[in-house]
Amino acid sequence: MHDPTERVSIRDIAKAAETSVSTVSRALNDHPDVSPETRERIMRIAEAYGYERNMFAHGLISGRSGLISVIMPNIDYDYQLQFLRGMAHAAERFDQELLLTVKETASDTIDACRSLYRRGISDGAIVFQPPVEGAAALRELQAAGFPMVAFHPPFPMPGLTSVEPMDHEGAMMAVRHLLALGHQRIGIIVEDTQRTAGQERLRGYEDALREAGVSLDPALVIVVPPNQPHASGRAGIQQWLAAGTDFSAVFCFNDLVAYGAIQELAAHDRRVPEDVSVVGFDDIPASLHYGRAGLTTVKQPITQIGELALETLLHLCDGGTTPGQRIQVPVELVVRGTSSAARQPRIWDDSVVRPEPPTASEPLEPL
Amino acid sequence: MHDPTERVSIRDIAKAAETSVSTVSRALNDHPDVSPETRERIMRIAEAYGYERNMFAHGLISGRSGLISVIMPNIDYDYQLQFLRGMAHAAERFDQELLLTVKETASDTIDACRSLYRRGISDGAIVFQPPVEGAAALRELQAAGFPMVAFHPPFPMPGLTSVEPMDHEGAMMAVRHLLALGHQRIGIIVEDTQRTAGQERLRGYEDALREAGVSLDPALVIVVPPNQPHASGRAGIQQWLAAGTDFSAVFCFNDLVAYGAIQELAAHDRRVPEDVSVVGFDDIPASLHYGRAGLTTVKQPITQIGELALETLLHLCDGGTTPGQRIQVPVELVVRGTSSAARQPRIWDDSVVRPEPPTASEPLEPL
DNA sequence: CTGTTAGCGCGTTCAG
DNA sequence: CTGAACGCGCTAACAG
Numbered sequence: 001m002h003d004p005t006e007r008v009s010i011r012d013i014a015k016a017a018e019t020s021v022s023t024v025s026r027a028l029n030d031h032p033d034v035s036p037e038t039r040e041r042i043m044r045i046a047e048a049y050g051y052e053r054n055m056f057a058h059g060l061i062s063g064r065s066g067l068i069s070v071i072m073p074n075i076d077y078d079y080q081l082q083f084l085r086g087m088a089h090a091a092e093r094f095d096q097e098l099l100l101t102v103k104e105t106a107s108d109t110i111d112a113c114r115s116l117y118r119r120g121i122s123d124g125a126i127v128f129q130p131p132v133e134g135a136a137a138l139r140e141l142q143a144a145g146f147p148m149v150a151f152h153p154p155f156p157m158p159g160l161t162s163v164e165p166m167d168h169e170g171a172m173m174a175v176r177h178l179l180a181l182g183h184q185r186i187g188i189i190v191e192d193t194q195r196t197a198g199q200e201r202l203r204g205y206e207d208a209l210r211e212a213g214v215s216l217d218p219a220l221v222i223v224v225p226p227n228q229p230h231a232s233g234r235a236g237i238q239q240w241l242a243a244g245t246d247f248s249a250v251f252c253f254n255d256l257v258a259y260g261a262i263q264e265l266a267a268h269d270r271r272v273p274e275d276v277s278v279v280g281f282d283d284i285p286a287s288l289h290y291g292r293a294g295l296t297t298v299k300q301p302i303t304q305i306g307e308l309a310l311e312t313l314l315h316l317c318d319g320g321t322t323p324g325q326r327i328q329v330p331v332e333l334v335v336r337g338t339s340s341a342a343r344q345p346r347i348w349d350d351s352v353v354r355p356e357p358p359t360a361s362e363p364l365e366p367l
Numbered sequence: 368m369h370d371p372t373e374r375v376s377i378r379d380i381a382k383a384a385e386t387s388v389s390t391v392s393r394a395l396n397d398h399p400d401v402s403p404e405t406r407e408r409i410m411r412i413a414e415a416y417g418y419e420r421n422m423f424a425h426g427l428i429s430g431r432s433g434l435i436s437v438i439m440p441n442i443d444y445d446y447q448l449q450f451l452r453g454m455a456h457a458a459e460r461f462d463q464e465l466l467l468t469v470k471e472t473a474s475d476t477i478d479a480c481r482s483l484y485r486r487g488i489s490d491g492a493i494v495f496q497p498p499v500e501g502a503a504a505l506r507e508l509q510a511a512g513f514p515m516v517a518f519h520p521p522f523p524m525p526g527l528t529s530v531e532p533m534d535h536e537g538a539m540m541a542v543r544h545l546l547a548l549g550h551q552r553i554g555i556i557v558e559d560t561q562r563t564a565g566q567e568r569l570r571g572y573e574d575a576l577r578e579a580g581v582s583l584d585p586a587l588v589i590v591v592p593p594n595q596p597h598a599s600g601r602a603g604i605q606q607w608l609a610a611g612t613d614f615s616a617v618f619c620f621n622d623l624v625a626y627g628a629i630q631e632l633a634a635h636d637r638r639v640p641e642d643v644s645v646v647g648f649d650d651i652p653a654s655l656h657y658g659r660a661g662l663t664t665v666k667q668p669i670t671q672i673g674e675l676a677l678e679t680l681l682h683l684c685d686g687g688t689t690p691g692q693r694i695q696v697p698v699e700l701v702v703r704g705t706s707s708a709a710r711q712p713r714i715w716d717d718s719v720v721r722p723e724p725p726t727a728s729e730p731l732e733p734l
Numbered sequence: 735c736t737g738t739t740a741g742c743g744c745g746t747t748c749a750g
Numbered sequence: 751c752t753g754a755a756c757g758c759g760c761t762a763a764c765a766g
Contacts, residue, residue: 057759088469102455424743
């Protein structure tokens, strides 16, 4: 027996097993050239001593640390915790440790990746929503031998493996759902159309309306700046109400935007879903219990996505895949309490002049 | 100049500076015995090459990795993200990397700590809500030379440095607030009174009532099992309503419990705060925008606590402190929309038989 | 099958 | 002030 709390080296067990360190090393690493008895004896002793190999020594020679990095810009959306959870699970399954780095600016993000690589600290990295300006640098790093997976990149980055949700599909599901409930005047509050997420969700919104033969009204599209979801939701509703825009349903960029929108609607005595239906995106945990009966939203399997990202990265690290593939993850509509049938057929449906027939609409500029 | 993406070793820059590796090492580490010119030249070149020292080599010799671990049981409460955020900030300030480990069971948690130490991976660990069963093992590890900080331990663990919020104070603030609003029948839904958190919050509740000369009614105390806050909140309210217990205010173990309670109240057409005032604990980000005007709650400065925990740990690592101190972090009442003045003086205040005078009350057994 | 030896990249002795 | 040599813990290549 041995103090399970003491550090123990390969030498200690060599001494105890009365053999040389190299034999021990071979036994421990399943090399062929060890006699069954010696191996058995060594393994027993190693077990008893609770041997665990030193990371530095192993890393120095193997060139791998067993550490995987996640790099996130800011860290404030519950979504990220779910993502981390998935990664942590996968990491455990593969006996990897998880390194968390938070960098706010684009250049800091790039620097962090580079540094992690150059110091030999991590074997690869998952870059969470990589900055627009970082595309070239990331590709270079990848090429230089540092495996990376971009989660939800701002745009397709050739040469960089990426994992992303099906934004377009999700948006279509949301809007089709609202259409099926009889809504015609459906608004969208969408973040930052410079990035795929915003672009694709907006496109999905438009395509669903077009598909249903519902006219696109630019007044129903509100583009908001990123990173202030709650305020954006409120602002979007305010803008419509102030302009007297007619709407009976809103598709929101994400769940937090939806919360903001609902709160603003409440402040103006519009009831959800009786007066206005609201659909979010992401399905963060809070949405399950949101309000009386939960938020209707497009669910991303966030935790699984985290696992998938990590698995994909490990695969890359092992040279099992060539970089550059783009993995799209299906999303799913979850109907809960914030959406319901449109109250009544709109009067202008039959009597008043209808808006222009379906046509492409330019999104508004960011606020 | 040099490819900023290439790995560069101390040898490379020795060659470029036309000197030996040891001189370079000395220059880089601010040792005295280097001539100003040589140092200058070396620094310039290192800068140009973007030299960063190899973690393995450095760790092997220095015995330190520059990695700090956080170990969390599960990972699902938004609170944890805020905590991580604080740690990430502090880690960056001190040029440390952050390792995230999630272990569900007590023995896995202990094993993880031990392994992290014995493999040399991390210089120390912050153990988030350490398991009850782990106390002895953690103390041993600490004694063996692995610095640890326990965040919110289940009970005071002598010999282990800990950081924890002022549970008792916070509970008193919450209940005093409700008392000041004129509430007399104040319930508490508290998690798991085996751990300090539950114990102290319950004690604070009792002390505040006692202080105000309000009788303690065991029927107003509901103890719920841990890890299902939302359901617990609902269950608590249900229990009171089913039993016909009179109450006009509820102090909840945390914000999620409060959400559950409010939802259940709504389901029974009790309005918050008009019919029932509700106060939470923690102040997670969602509470700011909760409902119409936010959740009244006891705010833990979570992010700062994360920073503090990390700083405390680093201090320990540097031998600046002896293990064992217990750091209590002040909390603060945040009054928002879910608490308001009691509707009317309770009739029985003057006419009906009052419950027993103030006396210690046994908490109920967990559900 | 086994033990000895070199070296991974760096910091730290030592002589010079 | 500088450079060469050693060793951190481990593995791979080479002798035996």
